[in-house]
Amino acid sequence: MTRSFDVATAPEHYGNHQLGIYAQGLKGQLPELPLRYEDMEARAREVLPPAAYWYVAGGAGETSMAANRSAFDRYRLLPRMLTDVSQRDLGRTVLGKRQVSPLMIAPLGVQEIIHDQAELGVARAAAAVDVPMILSTVSSFALEDVRKELGTTSGWYQLYWPNDDALATSLVQRAEKAGYEAIVVTLDTKMLAWRERDLDGAYLPFLKGQGLANYTSDPVFCAGLEKPPQDDMRAVVKHWSDVFAAPARTWDDLARLRDATKLPIVLKGVLHPEDAIKAREAGMDGVIVSNHGGRQVEGSIAAIDALAGVVDAVGARMDVLFDSGIRRGADVLKAIALGADAVLIGRPFAWGLACAGQAGVEEVLRRLLADIDLTLALTGNDSLDGLSRVSLAP
Numbered sequence: 251m252t253r254s255f256d257v258a259t260a261p262e263h264y265g266n267h268q269l270g271i272y273a274q275g276l277k278g279q280l281p282e283l284p285l286r287y288e289d290m291e292a293r294a295r296e297v298l299p300p301a302a303y304w305y306v307a308g309g310a311g312e313t314s315m316a317a318n319r320s321a322f323d324r325y326r327l328l329p330r331m332l333t334d335v336s337q338r339d340l341g342r343t344v345l346g347k348r349q350v351s352p353l354m355i356a357p358l359g360v361q362e363i364i365h366d367q368a369e370l371g372v373a374r375a376a377a378a379v380d381v382p383m384i385l386s387t388v389s390s391f392a393l394e395d396v397r398k399e400l401g402t403t404s405g406w407y408q409l410y411w412p413n414d415d416a417l418a419t420s421l422v423q424r425a426e427k428a429g430y431e432a433i434v435v436t437l438d439t440k441m442l443a444w445r446e447r448d449l450d451g452a453y454l455p456f457l458k459g460q461g462l463a464n465y466t467s468d469p470v471f472c473a474g475l476e477k478p479p480q481d482d483m484r485a486v487v488k489h490w491s492d493v494f495a496a497p498a499r500t501w502d503d504l505a506r507l508r509d510a511t512k513l514p515i516v517l518k519g520v521l522h523p524e525d526a527i528k529a530r531e532a533g534m535d536g537v538i539v540s541n542h543g544g545r546q547v548e549g550s551i552a553a554i555d556a557l558a559g560v561v562d563a564v565g566a567r568m569d570v571l572f573d574s575g576i577r578r579g580a581d582v583l584k585a586i587a588l589g590a591d592a593v594l595i596g597r598p599f600a601w602g603l604a605c606a607g608q609a610g611v612e613e614v615l616r617r618l619l620a621d622i623d624l625t626l627a628l629t630g631n632d633s634l635d636g637l638s639r640v641s642l643a644p
């Protein structure tokens with residue numbers, strides 16, 4: 251007797267996406283997008299202008315970016331057999347709210363260089379799969395417009411903390427009013443790193459006025475201009491580069507930001523356990539262990555190698571999230587086993603966006619969820635909450 255996969259009657263699990271792909275194969279249809287991360291990146295490289303491709307793919311030098319990946323290989327999962335994995339739950343509780351999975355969309359600036367749909371397409375994909383999205387300050391669409399596309403799916407707003415407190419307060423309060431549920435303050439970008447790939451092409455999209463929608467839609471920012479933003483883009487770029495960052499800021503400044511919003515605040519770019527403790531002492535609600543995808547400090551520790559130290563320092567008292575180098579389901583399981591509450595993905599969804607807009611991002615998310623689900627089951631676990639360092643080889 252021959253049997254074909256009947257996806258409709260299979261139990262509801264993210265892993266069923268795999269059956270869907272095989273079922274299409276029986277009808278002679280192959281996946282439109284390459285399956286492997288590396289092949290998807292290669293496809294994106296074919297469709298993007300070289301400067302845009304390198305803006306996304308590049309790092310600050312490239313050893314930390316490579317280390318983000320190779321360090322994952324040193325952590326190995328230790329599967330257990332003959333446990334009941336017929337019902338599985340990928341849910342995680344982050345900032346007190348249950349999410350359907352540990353995945354979140356990392357803040358990636360200036361997505362118009364990747365696809366015309368940019369953050370609007372990403373938000374629609376996030377909503378379709380119910381994966382929370384973190385929107386960058388340097389986005390190509392204004393934060394209010396992106397929030398609408400998310401519908402009931404959670405959105406967080408990432409703040410590049412400007413040197414003008416009134417502008418910082420305005421951005422944060424706009425985010426709060428628009429329905430974002432948390433503020434992510436990125437600490438590791440007080441200035442842009444020495445990025446060889448971008449310097450090679452003398453390419454920085456912000457200087458052409460790209461990625462500045464949150465500024466040109468902001469009353470405090472616009473009050474610093476002589477003319478309306480659309481009438482003098484050079485003045486917009488000049489004002490933006492004057493206010494974008496504040497190299498003088500220290501931990502003491504967080505108190506003012508804390509007072510500016512009722513939303514939880516999460517600090518992104520923490521690698522040292524003592525910085526995580528300082529975050530906690532400053533009344534922050536969480537940290538994201540990240541080296542910015544290897545784009546800021548060339549030679550820095552691989553992000554996954556920094557995770558356990560931060561979890562041990564503050565994990566019992568605040569949420570610890572992780573990004574930099576997540577490519578496959580196993581990477582997600584390893585980060586969770588080391589103590590992460592949730593994980594962010596950056597470049598993987600960017601390549602999906604480059605190849606096929608919203609549909610590409612959606613497909614990347616569904617595939618990653620399937621991979622997480624299947625890997626979880628095959629390691630003998632029915633819930634991500636059951637993972638711990640015991641799930642890793644000693």
Ligand SMILES: Cc1cc2nc3c(=O)[nH]c(=O)nc-3n(C[C@H](O)[C@H](O)[C@H](O)COP(=O)(O)O)c2cc1C
Nearest residue numbers: 306356357358359386436542543574575595596597
């Ligand atoms: C093209 C690009 C733009 C980025 N823009 C931002 C940004 O605006 N704000 C921010 O906090 N992080 C930004 N990041 C860093 C990501 O949020 C995230 O930390 C990183 O991409 C994770 O590593 P991964 O790409 O290996 O998944 C950017 C990363 C890339 C690749």
Ligand SMILES: CCCCC(=O)C(=O)O
Nearest residue numbers: 359388439442456542545
């Ligand atoms: C000036 C903001 C840079 C955006 C960013 O964070 C990145 O390209 O990594």
